[in-house]
Amino acid sequence: MENLLLSAHVLAGILFVGPVAVTTSLFPRFAPVTAAAAPAPGAAGAHAPSAPSGRSASVARMLHGVTRVYGVLALVVPVLGLVLAAVQGRLGEIWVVVAMVLTAVAGGLLALRIAPGQRAVLETPGDGARLRGLSMLTGAFNVLWAAVVVLMVVRPGSV
Numbered sequence: 790m791e792n793l794l795l796s797a798h799v800l801a802g803i804l805f806v807g808p809v810a811v812t813t814s815l816f817p818r819f820a821p822v823t824a825a826a827a828p829a830p831g832a833a834g835a836h837a838p839s840a841p842s843g844r845s846a847s848v849a850r851m852l853h854g855v856t857r858v859y860g861v862l863a864l865v866v867p868v869l870g871l872v873l874a875a876v877q878g879r880l881g882e883i884w885v886v887v888a889m890v891l892t893a894v895a896g897g898l899l900a901l902r903i904a905p906g907q908r909a910v911l912e913t914p915g916d917g918a919r920l921r922g923l924s925m926l927t928g929a930f931n932v933l934w935a936a937v938v939v940l941m942v943v944r945p946g947s948v
Contacts, residue, residue, distance in 0.1 A: 794873040806866055813903055813930060821846045822916060882947050887940060906922070
């Protein structure tokens with residue numbers, strides 16, 4: 790039973806958290822900005838006339854949709870993790886508790902700041918300042934998940 794739960798937990802993490810990490814990271818690259826924020830042709834950082842700016846509201850909307858759907862599906866990862874920890878009798882171990890706290894913080898960032906921030910940018914494109922903020926939040930989100938993965942592998946303080 791433990792092997793089945795562990796396999797499901799890891800597989801769910803790869804299939805559900807992985808896409809959210811990617812889509813949240815890609816969103817600022819494709820999200821629309823106001824015309825005033827786009828570099829003028831010939832300015833430093835401007836693309837050649839034959840190359841598109843790379844921004845696409847439709848791609849950004851799709852990335853936001855994937856973020857929302859897979860963000861909800863990713864709830865299965867901590868649920869399976871808690872069940873696995875309970876079956877293994879590890880719920881009180883410090884690495885499990887820290888991983889649960891980091892997972893809750895990452896989930897809160899996604900649900901309360903990143904997904905709503907993406908929606909706001911899609912509804913009202915700005916000069917790019919909100920996108921820089923979203924990029925920083927996304928970086929924090931991904932670092933939190935990386936820390937959780939390290940805890941799962943290293944299991945500091947486990948018996």
